[in-house]
Amino acid sequence: MADLFDTMNSxxxxxxxxxxxxxxxxxxRMRPRVLDEIVGQKHLLRPGSPLRVLAxxxxxxxxxQSVILWGPPGTGKTTLANVIARAGxxxxxxxxxxxxxxxxxxxxxxxxxxxxxxxxISTVLFLDEIHRFTKAQxxxxxxxxxxxxxVLIAATTENPSFSVISPLLSRSVLLTLTSLEDTDIEGLxxxxxxxxxxxxxxxxxxxxxxxxxxxxxxGDARKALTSLEAAASVTLGEADASDKQPGISIEHALQALNxxxxxxxRNGDQHYDVVSAFIKSIRxxxxxxxxxxxxxxxxxxxxxxxxxRRLVVHASEDIGMADPTALTAAINAAQAVQFxxxxxxxxxxxxxxxxxxxxxxxxxxCAAIDAAQADVKAGGSGAVPMHLRDGHYQxxxxxxxxxxxxxxxxxxxxxxxxxxxxxxxxxxxYYKPTQYGAERTLFDRLSKIKNLLRNK
Numbered sequence: 367m368a369d370l371f372d373t374m375n376s377x378x379x380x381x382x383x384x385x386x387x388x389x390x391x392x393x394x395r396m397r398p399r400v401l402d403e404i405v406g407q408k409h410l411l412r413p414g415s416p417l418r419v420l421a422x423x424x425x426x427x428x429x430x431q432s433v434i435l436w437g438p439p440g441t442g443k444t445t446l447a448n449v450i451a452r453a454g455x456x457x458x459x460x461x462x463x464x465x466x467x468x469x470x471x472x473x474x475x476x477x478x479x480x481x482x483x484x485x486x487i488s489t490v491l492f493l494d495e496i497h498r499f500t501k502a503q504x505x506x507x508x509x510x511x512x513x514x515x516x517v518l519i520a521a522t523t524e525n526p527s528f529s530v531i532s533p534l535l536s537r538s539v540l541l542t543l544t545s546l547e548d549t550d551i552e553g554l555x556x557x558x559x560x561x562x563x564x565x566x567x568x569x570x571x572x573x574x575x576x577x578x579x580x581x582x583x584x585g586d587a588r589k590a591l592t593s594l595e596a597a598a599s600v601t602l603g604e605a606d607a608s609d610k611q612p613g614i615s616i617e618h619a620l621q622a623l624n625x626x627x628x629x630x631x632r633n634g635d636q637h638y639d640v641v642s643a644f645i646k647s648i649r650x651x652x653x654x655x656x657x658x659x660x661x662x663x664x665x666x667x668x669x670x671x672x673x674x675r676r677l678v679v680h681a682s683e684d685i686g687m688a689d690p691t692a693l694t695a696a697i698n699a700a701q702a703v704q705f706x707x708x709x710x711x712x713x714x715x716x717x718x719x720x721x722x723x724x725x726x727x728x729x730x731x732c733a734a735i736d737a738a739q740a741d742v743k744a745g746g747s748g749a750v751p752m753h754l755r756d757g758h759y760q761x762x763x764x765x766x767x768x769x770x771x772x773x774x775x776x777x778x779x780x781x782x783x784x785x786x787x788x789x790x791x792x793x794x795x796y797y798k799p800t801q802y803g804a805e806r807t808l809f810d811r812l813s814k815i816k817n818l819l820r821n822k
Contacts, residue, residue, distance in 0.1 A: 392595040393588045395563045396554075397445050399452055405554050405587060406546040407442055416539050417446060420490070420517065422453030430488075432511050432518035434496070434526050434535070437543025440586030443521035447492040450519060457481060457489045459516075463498035468506045475510040482515060489516045496520040497529035504531045511537050545585025552580055554587055555594055567611065569598050574616035596622035637668075645676060649684045653723035660719050670708050670715065674700035677718050685722060686731030688803035695721040726803025734797035741791065748788025781818045 398404050401411055401421055410417055420430045435443040451458040459474055478489035496504070510516040511534065518538060526535055546554075558564035559571055571579075575597060583590035597619045605612035640659055647655035663673055674696070681696040699718035703711040741747075757768025772782040787794060799805040799812060 391592070392558060392564060393591040396558050396561065396591055397448060399449060401446075401449055404442055404445060404449070406550045407446075407543055410541050410543070416541065417450070420450045420453065420519070422450075422455065430490075430517045432516075432538040433520070434530060434538045434540050435519065435521045435543060436526050436540060437523070438545055438586065439523055440583075440588035440590075441543040441545060442587065443543060444494065447494075447519050447521065450490060451492070453490075455488070456517075457487050458492065459489055460492045460494070463493060463495040463503075466493075466503075468503050471503060471506040475506070475515055478510060478515040491516040491518050493518065493520045495522065497522045497524040497526075501531055504534055508533055508537070546587055547585070548580050551583055551585065551587065551590045552576065555579060555590055558591055558594055565594075565598055569601050570611055570613045572613055572615050575614045575619040578616055578619045593619070593622060640666075641672075641676060644673075645680055648680055648719065648723045649727065651723055651727065653720055656719050656723045657716065660716060664709075664712055670703045670711055671700070673715055674703045674718075677715070677722060681722060683732045684727055684729055685725050686728045686805075687799060687808055688728035688730075688805045689725040690804060692722050692725045726805075728800045728802055728805050730797060730799050730805065737796045741794070746791060748790040750788065751785045753784065754786065779818060781815060783819050783821050786819075 401418060404411065412418075416431050416433055420433070435446060437443060447460075451460075457478075459478075461470060461474065474489070474491055478491070481487040481489055491510075493499075493507075507518060511518050520530070520538070522529060526540060555571065555576060559569065560567050571594075579590055579593045579597065582593060594614075597614045600622050601612050601614045601618045604618075640662055644656060644659035644663065647659060660673070677696040678693070678700055681693040685692040695718045699711075699714040702714035706714075752766050753769060753771040755765075755767040757763055757771075763769070770784075772784050774780045774782040776782075785792070797812075799809040801809060
């Protein structure tokens with residue numbers, strides 16, 4: 367297989383000193399140069415796709431479009447840009463959002479306009495990590511993209527809906543890259559072991575070591591190749607001089623890398639996705655899935671106080687009176703986080719998660735307050751009945767405040783049959799308990815209470 371991430375032409379490769387290629391990381395040496403060598407992302411590489419047009423494949427009749435490549439690390443965003451860079455007839459310019467500013471962007475745009483008008487050369491601009499660009503910096507890209515001075519290829523690991531300005535989104539094609547399948551990673555590893563630009567057959571890989579590297583890579587090609595290179599280094603370092611092809615064992619792989627890649631950005635899209643999955647798993651009563659996402663947040667260093675707050679909200683939003691102790695459990699876990707901190711508080715958060723996930727579910731509390739607020743917002747407040755108004759201040763009795771109020775503790779069952787809602791809302795029912803958990807008993811009790819209130 368050809369060099370994976372180089373941007374040099376094939377003529378340059380032939381003259382490149384072997385020592386330089388040997389020193390490059392394995393992930394760099396194994397980057398593909400043509401689209402057909404790219405592992406995964408087949409949904410983006412169909413005939414006539416925007417990427418194939420950008421790569422200058424013969425038969426493409428449409429003009430190249432600006433694209434935004436969105437996907438997790440190691441899925442091929444930079445690889446695709448470098449493959450496109452090899453397409454003839456265009457000038458390729460690369461900027462990094464980490465170091466480039468508005469001045470750099472405008473300089474590229476000015477040069478691209480000159481190249482087009484005076485030399486007939488089109489420019490492809492690759493902007494890595496566009497989510498790091500400010501609004502002003504992204505605004506500087508608009509004239510060039512809109513007028514066709516440049517074809518933009520922007521890469522990001524964060525959801526462009528949150529990190530890229532709308533005018534730029536509307537002028538580009540959004541292409542979503544996905545994590546690689548295990549079979550894709552296996553093929554990539556096997557190719558790197560045997561290819562002359564990779565390990566060139568210097569080692570062999572055991573099935574157990576392969577399985578471990580695939581697992582810890584979590585669909586990240588760069589992580590897989592880096593792990594393979596580290597394992598090969600350990601193996602070769604321990605090998606006997608007489609062993610012409612030492613084997614990478616599971617012990618070598620574990621020694622090289624013993625912790626899986628956790629893909630999670632506390633300030634980005636993965637943060638919201640994992641938290642969303644956590645809450646939805648609790649709501650769906652899947653305790654194992656809930657614990658899985660909780661563990662991912664722990665490993666990624668999520669703020670334990672944030673997790674605790676979500677549990678407290680969820681206890682009322684999706685459980686409520688079906689298990690009134692759920693809120694107590696969530697608050698206790700939140701207090702434990704404050705009292706003892708992490709990592710010990712992970713046990714308290716796990717206990718609360720298990721409690722909430724296995725508890726009976728009801729959204730009646732949420733539905734009740736939503737309905738009540740909807741009435742208030744719609745102007746359905748109405749006047750507070752006179753007998754319920756405050757009668758303690760001077761002159762209140764003269765206004766009739768509190769007159770006729772029945773003190774509930776002076777009547778049977780401590781339930782006084784009198785008007786409580788404003789007159790215009792008489793008969794309105796907001797809270798409707800379900801038949802699940804403790805609400806089943808509450809349903810019967812509430813029915814009796816309402817019958818007593820109607821007998822006023």
